Amino acid sequence: MAAYTPSALKAELNERGWRMTPQRETMLKTFQNLPEGTHLSAEDLCDQLDKEGEPISLSTIYRNLKLMARMGILRELELAEGQKRYEINQPAPHHHHHLICVRCNKTIEFKNDSVLKVGAKTADRSGYHILDCQLLIHGICPTCQRSIVPI
Amino acid sequence: MAAYTPSALKAELNERGWRMTPQRETMLKTFQNLPEGTHLSAEDLCDQLDKEGEPISLSTIYRNLKLMARMGILRELELAEGQKRYEINQPAPHHHHHLICVRCNKTIEFKNDSVLKVGAKTADRSGYHILDCQLLIHGICPTCQRSIVPI
């Protein structure tokens, strides 16, 4: 749950016998420069990097998304149906949670420090090294409540 | 976020122009009678119903799991990799959250009313009709912290 510089990432990778690569640095920088509220899928990221002239193969993207999520650099989100989305894992002042409409997937981000504290305390009590803490609220948004469309 | 009887389920289904079926009643009862801490995948449920002599086709199970989750009767959980798991959505005294090890998927359930209140308040403030509220903590469990196995 800390912000990473490329060299901090390299240090942590090497410490575990892994290697820094241009692809990993590109992915880190891309996520760090994303506007708040952006949640990228693997394909989204692949397309965006293509457009920016720094293409990375889809397999590499999948591999490194999972790696960086398990290192606590990225958070893995299950917001919409069918595919995982990722965002940078920011510490306290930027850390946030998600409120999602199950019908139209409209997503609202919100912050709450007390939830974050509950998360830290709970993980600690069980001896877990915490990587991410997200409150997920599913509901039906005002628009969808009014709509006649079922489900 | 309320407990359902078969007739309450039928009433709510009919209200929307949908129908009560033996399959839906069987699924509801099965989830209600599950021991606490049980998280079933679609295939788990299919296998269990086969053994109990009340088989339901896998397509029907998938269809109704999603339906019941969107009605707020079941909660859809993304605990392990690769498949969704479901449990009954209990109100306040039984409602709980999950702490998960990203390496071995060991899962601990815990209760916290203040988080539940934050969830209700947040949904309300945005006009969302709340269906589920789950705090998801990802971390590394004590055993996996000690293990030499990477990632």
Add this chain to the structure above:
DNA sequence: GCAGTCTTCGGAGTCATTCTCAATAACAAA
């Protein structure tokens, strides 16, 4: 530099989930 091995790439493969459609059966109205 060099050896060792971690990583990348592209394509093939996997499998959870969704789709299709004919047959069935709730539901509501008569």
Add this chain to the structure above:
DNA sequence: TTTGTTATTGAGAATGACTCCGAAGACTGC
């Protein structure tokens, strides 16, 4: 109770997000 309408089921096919594979490339430590 009977009947018409149409939601639902079941079996298998199809989809697609994701993983695996193997050869080629490239970090790291020595």
